[in-house]
Amino acid sequence: MTKRDRTPKTYTRLTRPLVRDSRDEPFRETSWEDALERTARGLRRHRGAFGMFSCARATNEMNYVAQKFARVVMGTNNVDSCNRTCHAPSVAGLSAAFGSGGGTSSYEEIEHTDVIVMWGSNARFAHPIFFQHVLKGVRNGARMYAVDPRRTSTAEWADGWLGLNVGTDIPMAHAIGREIIHAGLANEAFVERATSDFEAYRALVEPWTLSLAEKVTGVPAAAIRELAHAYARAERAQLCWTLGITEHHNGTDNVRALINLSLLTGHVGRYGSGLQPLRGQNNVQGGGDMGAIPNRLPGFQDILDPAARLKFESAWDTVIQPHYGLNLTEMFEAMEEGSLKAVYCIGENPAQSEADSEQAVRRLRSLDFLVVQDIFLTRTAELADVVLPATAGWAETDGTTTNSERRVQRVRRAVTPPGEAREDIDILCDLATRLGHGWKYADAEAVWNELRSVSPDHYGMTYDRLERHQGIQWPCPSTEGLEPAHLHGRLWERDPERRGRRAPFGLVRHDPPVDLTDEEYPIRLTTGRRLDSYNTGVQSGSFASPLRRGEFVELCPEDAEHYGVVVGEEVRVSSRRGSVVAPVWIDTALRPGLAFMTMHFPDEVDTNQLTIEANCPIAGTAEFKASAIRIEKLPAPAYVR
Amino acid sequence: MTAIPLGVPRRLVEFTIDGQEARVPEGSTVLDGCRAAGKDVPTLCQGDTLTPKNACRVCVVEVEGSRTLVPACSRRAEPGMEVRTDTERARHSRKIVLELLASSVDLSTTPMVAEWIKEYDAKPDRFGPAAARLNEEPKIDNDLYVRDYDKCILCYKCVDACGDQWQNTFAISVAGRGFDARIAVEHDAPLTDSACVYCGNCIEVCPTGALSFKSEYDRRAAGNWDESAQKQTTTVCAYCGVGCNLTLHVQDNEIVKVTSPHDNPVTHGNLCIKGRFGYQHVQNRG
DSSP states (O other), rough: OOOOSSSOOOOBBOOOEOOOTTTTSSSSSSOOOHHHHHHHHHHHHHHTTTTEETTTTSSSHHHHHHHHHIIIISOOOEEEGGOOOOOOHHHHHHHHHHSSOOOOGGGGGGGGSSSSESSSSOOHHSSSHHHHHHHHHHHHHHHHEEESSSSOOGGGGGGEEOOTTTTTHHHHHHHHHHHHHHHOOOOOOHHHHEOOOHHHHHHHHHTTTTTHHHHHOOSOHHHHHHHHHHHHHHHSEEOOOOOOOOHHTTTHHHHHHHHHHHHHTTTSSSSTTTEEESSSSTTTHHHHHHOBBBTTTTTTTEOHHHHHHHHHHHHHOOOOOOSSOHHHHHHHHHHHHOOOOEEEEEEEOOHSSSSHHHHHHHHTOSSEEEEESSSSSTGGGGSSSSEEOOOOHHHHHHEEETTTTTEEEEEEOSSSSTTBBBBBHHHHHHHHHHTTTTOOSSHHHHHHHHHHHHOGGTTTTOOHHHHHHSESOOOOOOOOOOOOSSGGGGGOSHHHHHHHHHHOOOOOOOOSSOOOOOOSSSSEEEEEEOOOOTTSTTTGGGGGOTTTTOOEEEEEEHHHHHHTTOEEEEEEEESSSSSSEEEEEEEOSSSTTEEEESSSSSTTOOOTTTTTEEEOOOOOOOOOOOOEEEEEEEEOOOOOO | OOOOOSSSSSOOOEEETTTTEEEEETTOOOHHHHHHHHOOOOSSSSTTSOOOOSSSSSEEEEEEEOOOOTTTOOOOOTTTTTESSOOOHHHHHHHHHHHOOOOOOTTTTTTTHHHHHTTTOOOOGGTTTSSSOOOOOOOOOOHHHHHHHHGGOOOOOOHHTTTTTTTTTOOEEEEEEEOOEEEETTTEEEEEEEEOOOOOHHHHSSSSSOOOOOHHHHHHHTTTGGGGOOOOEEESSSSTTOOOOOEEEEEEEEEEEEEOOOTTTTTTTTOOOOHHHGGGGGGOOO
């Protein structure tokens, strides 16, 4: 067994702007004036070949200004954030069905529901405080089902665990739908009044008998039947999901397949009944709401809608491109093709967070100009021409963020940022001024009030009211009242006019993971989070967690015995894209043929060298959850005395 | 279709506290009424996010017609009740409780207790220096928590917060019976060998500082813990999309402690390990 340095890499805050004249040089510290002039030059040069990576962890206000910078100063809709690597499929799926991309329920409702389905979500680890609301529900008598390839700590609380094969969520959902229809448990009145395409859906799921689903998913037919009946018979039911659903090459289809179940049973649009995608970053909901996505203006207003464009064009005194911009995934592809030459990356670390990280680094290197604005010199910042030291959104700036239940809450400055670090909005406005747009905002509230004036869903949320109500959930069109905390109550209206657009069933087909297992790569690798760590570990690596044990490749006891490996022994883990060395951990929550790794310790073991960049064609999210790997025992080390 | 449950409208209950009219919503406790009326009733084991445990008896009041003193924290207000908070009998009982606790437990970090001892003229020293104490060294077996059972009054709040009322981790329990009863982690294991997930929700409810953050413990030991110099600012956690509200306690531009507002609809005062302890990266200022 080899000794491995287990101290996580800790990052020190950036305190001065860094620049270099060519990529082979080391960085040197410089003045803000120099750094911003260089940035302005670099961006001016590439108007028309520019992309903005906004930050799903910064405030709504910063995201609003960043997308406005892209659209007004740079004249492009190429603006996106790491929502692309996690929940973009949830937004796309929910928008397609209901017209808006937020979770439909509130946390509090799950305490008063009858059936809770946690699908592809280890909320006990990844969203611990949300899970406390789930546990209240369980203690109030709700039945809980966990659908997950691993028997996670969430599944330990479930009445039933459906341990499906990775990437067979659609067969499972379709089989549940078919069973509900055949058992006569569909909510026919709701289906008739509020949905469309039901006949096509019925025909689509008809082949997915319980026994076929058992063969494909590996879950006993009786267990699938039990979940179908429990969900359909419940007075109220909540369907929650996380990245186990979205991080697939067909993530949006997966989301649609789950939404279908809620349409079939009428478990949406009522108190206690709804759909809850649990978001991974503190403001990944808000970033999209603010328009930091390539297809929507602030407040979920479609760029293709001429009336919406006109409103923003007059508010911003500009011309908005009448077509969608490139999303994060497409921007990376455009770098490869050479049609995207300059990137402004704020608070993101795509060099380590993207699937197939080697490819991502190569593409970033091919840029003509890269400016990174962050609080640390991340792996991505190391590739840049200019690095601008920013503030930590949640503790060093004022503003708001929006959580998974669409609650907009106040973020407040508690500590003074180090050195010459400046606030994101301040930097953006300075750059805008250098590029010919003299933007000035007195403070974050001024930005927010501008947003309120163009987004009806946010109009009623003054800072004052946000403070008084401890956050307000959108939509909030009026400064007087509050809307119900759940969305889409309109679907239950008797008057067809008020009921509005019918919610269509998603006609989606099973498509197994792209990276097939075979004799050479026999093991299915899936990835996820641990309780005490976060994403690429840049933030969470700095505190002394007693739970942290670094990166391992986790195997079930049977596989470990098969390969003759023990806990702590280093093995070679290879996929069709890359190969890493990682120590073994044995976890009884896994089953033969299934391995697990996290993305928390990329400086120790770069898991994303193994993952596949097979993207959802609709939302652009990569298939982090399903790679094919093989495990090789390393030759016994030769000890040198 | 299910209507939104608004619950039965809560009627107001009218009763008197020290002769004054008091009105509280049905289901409120006598303590709620006392606090609304601005009466200073001391509490230790009572927690605003927890079910009353009736362990410490320091909140007792007199209720007309009741043979025994009544714990204000758990007794529901009833129409026509006559509550007296400041009678000789109630004051005497509080005094004895404070004397027994202060003589056997280190209350040096318990907020308010010094004032109460003065107010009720309690004399913990009268039992002499031989009064039973645990006399244990604080347990420091990890980098986040310190457990100093010399300061434990056995109020059970940590057991409830770790158990079925909030965290559902069940790392903390009561070991031993009678005089030997004490709070323990899995029958006296080190924290690192227990089910503990380091959410800190037990520390959040501990009334005496028996459980404390190591950041606070170290600063106190170094004489560098100054609550009067600390500013509290509530913001939102950056670690996931749940949106937990964090109250950052900042001293000299350093975050020294993180809590959450107990009335917050997202957290109800609870956090996870990342929100509670994951702030250090911000202040790696080189």
